[in-house]
Amino acid sequence: MTTTEAAGLPVSGHEAAPAHTDGDHGHGVHGYHKQKDEHLKRLRRIEGQIRGLQRMVDEDVYCIDILTQVSASTKALQSFALQLLEEHLRHCVADAAVKGGDEIDAKVEEATKAIARMMRT
Amino acid sequence: MTTTEAAGLPVSGHEAAPAHTDGDHGHGVHGYHKQKDEHLKRLRRIEGQIRGLQRMVDEDVYCIDILTQVSASTKALQSFALQLLEEHLRHCVADAAVKGGDEIDAKVEEATKAIARMMRT
Amino acid sequence: MTTTEAAGLPVSGHEAAPAHTDGDHGHGVHGYHKQKDEHLKRLRRIEGQIRGLQRMVDEDVYCIDILTQVSASTKALQSFALQLLEEHLRHCVADAAVKGGDEIDAKVEEATKAIARMMRT
Amino acid sequence: MTTTEAAGLPVSGHEAAPAHTDGDHGHGVHGYHKQKDEHLKRLRRIEGQIRGLQRMVDEDVYCIDILTQVSASTKALQSFALQLLEEHLRHCVADAAVKGGDEIDAKVEEATKAIARMMRT
Numbered sequence: 458m459t460t461t462e463a464a465g466l467p468v469s470g471h472e473a474a475p476a477h478t479d480g481d482h483g484h485g486v487h488g489y490h491k492q493k494d495e496h497l498k499r500l501r502r503i504e505g506q507i508r509g510l511q512r513m514v515d516e517d518v519y520c521i522d523i524l525t526q527v528s529a530s531t532k533a534l535q536s537f538a539l540q541l542l543e544e545h546l547r548h549c550v551a552d553a554a555v556k557g558g559d560e561i562d563a564k565v566e567e568a569t570k571a572i573a574r575m576m577r578t
Numbered sequence: 579m580t581t582t583e584a585a586g587l588p589v590s591g592h593e594a595a596p597a598h599t600d601g602d603h604g605h606g607v608h609g610y611h612k613q614k615d616e617h618l619k620r621l622r623r624i625e626g627q628i629r630g631l632q633r634m635v636d637e638d639v640y641c642i643d644i645l646t647q648v649s650a651s652t653k654a655l656q657s658f659a660l661q662l663l664e665e666h667l668r669h670c671v672a673d674a675a676v677k678g679g680d681e682i683d684a685k686v687e688e689a690t691k692a693i694a695r696m697m698r699t
Numbered sequence: 700m701t702t703t704e705a706a707g708l709p710v711s712g713h714e715a716a717p718a719h720t721d722g723d724h725g726h727g728v729h730g731y732h733k734q735k736d737e738h739l740k741r742l743r744r745i746e747g748q749i750r751g752l753q754r755m756v757d758e759d760v761y762c763i764d765i766l767t768q769v770s771a772s773t774k775a776l777q778s779f780a781l782q783l784l785e786e787h788l789r790h791c792v793a794d795a796a797v798k799g800g801d802e803i804d805a806k807v808e809e810a811t812k813a814i815a816r817m818m819r820t
Numbered sequence: 821m822t823t824t825e826a827a828g829l830p831v832s833g834h835e836a837a838p839a840h841t842d843g844d845h846g847h848g849v850h851g852y853h854k855q856k857d858e859h860l861k862r863l864r865r866i867e868g869q870i871r872g873l874q875r876m877v878d879e880d881v882y883c884i885d886i887l888t889q890v891s892a893s894t895k896a897l898q899s900f901a902l903q904l905l906e907e908h909l910r911h912c913v914a915d916a917a918v919k920g921g922d923e924i925d926a927k928v929e930e931a932t933k934a935i936a937r938m939m940r941t
Binding site for chain 3: 657663664667671673674678683687689690693696
């Protein structure tokens with residue numbers, strides 16, 4: 458159990474986490490596990506946007522309007538990634554720091570590379 | 579039907595298209611119309627990637643591996659947008675230039691704003 | 700001298716330019732030529748931001764505040780690029796379309812590749 | 821002194837830090853302090869690229885070639901930001917995790933917002 462949970466703080470910087478957030482911690486599941494339902498909802502919404510894009514192409518909607526919708530879907534994917542990353546920093550990376558040893562260096566390097574990939578798209 | 583289609587060539591945004599690609603203009607069909615199937619195939623592939631992300635979240639895959647997949651989907655969306663944009667420039671924008679008058683200014687401004695939205699995501 | 704300049708209007712990429720901006724074409728000057736001073740002013744401002752970043756690092760300013768300034772400089776560079784691109788589309792690309800032939804295809808492909816490079820950074 | 825330093829590990833995921841890296845730690849200076857010289861060198865190089873852009877505009881270089889140079893400068897700024905961020909995560913964020921309490925939540929949220937700003941440019 459992390460000090461964070463001991464302090465009973467919301468686990469997401471963006472909104473209060475569900476009441477039972479700490480429920481399955483300690484089983485070695487990743488930080489984002491606690492917000493699984495929220496993540497799945499977000500992803501289903503994005504899946505719907507992609508299907509909407511298929512309809513737009515199929516109905517010969519004006520190019521620029523399709524591009525606007527593509528930008529919206531990309532933004533939604535990026536914000537999903539940011540939330541996942543925040544939970545990762547708050548749990549996996551912070552835990553590695555608490556554990557001590559050199560795991561923190563590997564974790565930070567790994568996270569930075571993931572951020573670089575996100576920035577380059 | 580354009581010479582391009584007659585020749586059965588891919589009109590991929592990334593290889594030069596034959597000189598006169600304006601065969602079916604005036605029918606008010608947008609440039610991307612001719613590559614509808616290719617676009618729909620791309621979008622179905624992206625839809626599959628988003629469903630793959632749902633499975634990954636559902637199966638508690640490691641955060642960083644999910645982020646890698648999100649970057650791949652974002653890249654795929656961006657490259658779809660780029661191909662759509664290239665066809666838009668090649669057809670709608672070029673046609674406005676040929677027509678003359680100030681439509682070209684509106685078209686270029688509209689395209690630039692779409693590019694700005696794509697860059698900001 | 701173009702009507703635009705005669706009218707003393709900014710040919711800013713972000714407001715519609717007057718109908719016929721092609722006054723001085725054929726002199727082989729690139730579209731952005733007419734806004735050289737504005738571009739140089741923008742770039743000098745960005746150069747100042749980069750020197751500001753050096754001062755921040757030198758004075759051990761907090762990492763996050765430096766990152767905020769880096770984002771501002773990147774945004775400024777991107778918006779300079781967008782204005783340059785808009786003028787390029789309005790002049791070089793539009794001219795190729797008017798000339799006819801397959802130059803337009805090469806110009807559009809070249810512009811799309813430049814946009815892709817801008818998006819990937 | 822952090823466990824990381826105790827373990828005598830390189831402080832940067834990208835290259836071994838200079839021999840004296842730990843020299844001035846403990847004075848409460850930020851992580852990046854140890855790589856000040858490297859950061860200043862990077863920023864001076866970027867400043868030179870921006871001056872190069874001014875020359876290109878002044879000499880009426882072809883728009884697309886200027887855009888290529890803008891992309892290179894943006895990439896250089898982004899990679900400077902990534903290195904700064906990595907050091908921030910490795911020091912400020914990891915230290916907050918070790919200290920315990922709720923500071924880690926504020927630090928992670930602050931870092932995530934900085935990453936979001938970097939991604940949106």
